[in-house]
Amino acid sequence: MNTNKKTLKKKPIIIAGPCAAESREQIEIAIREAKKRKIDFLRVTLWKPRTKPGFDGLGEDGLPLLVDVVNAGLNPALEVITPEHAKMVIDTVLHLLKKDGKLLLWIGSRNQNHIIQKEIARIASQDQRIYLMVKNQPWASEEHWEGIIGHVLSGGISKKNLINCHRGFMPNGHNPLGLRNVPDFTMAMKIKEKTKIPILFDPSHTGGIVENVLKMAQEAARYAFDGIMVEVHHNPKVALTDAKQQLTWKQFDKLLKQNPN
Numbered sequence: 001m002n003t004n005k006k007t008l009k010k011k012p013i014i015i016a017g018p019c020a021a022e023s024r025e026q027i028e029i030a031i032r033e034a035k036k037r038k039i040d041f042l043r044v045t046l047w048k049p050r051t052k053p054g055f056d057g058l059g060e061d062g063l064p065l066l067v068d069v070v071n072a073g074l075n076p077a078l079e080v081i082t083p084e085h086a087k088m089v090i091d092t093v094l095h096l097l098k099k100d101g102k103l104l105l106w107i108g109s110r111n112q113n114h115i116i117q118k119e120i121a122r123i124a125s126q127d128q129r130i131y132l133m134v135k136n137q138p139w140a141s142e143e144h145w146e147g148i149i150g151h152v153l154s155g156g157i158s159k160k161n162l163i164n165c166h167r168g169f170m171p172n173g174h175n176p177l178g179l180r181n182v183p184d185f186t187m188a189m190k191i192k193e194k195t196k197i198p199i200l201f202d203p204s205h206t207g208g209i210v211e212n213v214l215k216m217a218q219e220a221a222r223y224a225f226d227g228i229m230v231e232v233h234h235n236p237k238v239a240l241t242d243a244k245q246q247l248t249w250k251q252f253d254k255l256l257k258q259n260p261n
């Protein structure tokens, strides 16, 4: 049996929204578009790891936007870089969540300090409505990727509240499409098999440009991913981060249509 084939019958998990929260107006539009499409989680990232100094997110000033998202009946999803971020987000959101509401925090690819990973997991484990997602590290190593999962589990997060995400690895040699990060679908499926943790695919940070984002999503649809995380902006041209790879909501619809699950 080819374990790489799609086997999952469950509804895929969809996380969509801007690379970074930039303004109340932008998030209001994102809320409207996300609600129309009934997506599971809206990306509302407040803290952005950046290669060079630049806009690195609204930070604490953006916390009220999380309240807007929850009050609109959507589930917020965002990266937390430090345990303090996780605490601030939880303090802002948890008391507003309905019984079936969810909060998704994730540890980004560049955040490879296991003490921080473990502590964020410990903080996230306080309520069953909090989900923790981990993205693979930038360099291709199955051992390290499994290690991240080990670290967060040792922080006390339950497997049923844990999600994995493949965002590709830094290019090293063969890269004919000029991808931003090159996926290793075989490794991703092996990790899923070994850890028994659902795994999403991130076509945005693999693709790097819109055309490749759509191609990556199509490729990934051949494998047993449990969902996707996609960057979507109402006007990517003016986006403050990752402008080249963010889809419009129309392009996002195209991506979903080309990958019916």
Ligand code: PEP
Pocket (backbone or CB within 6 Å): 019, 045, 049, 079, 107, 108, 109, 110, 135, 167, 205
């Ligand atoms: C992100 O998803 O916002 C991000 C920064 O991606 P990565 O951590 O995979 O580079």
Ligand code: MN
Pocket (backbone or CB within 6 Å): 019, 020, 231, 241, 242
């Ligand atoms: Mn981004």
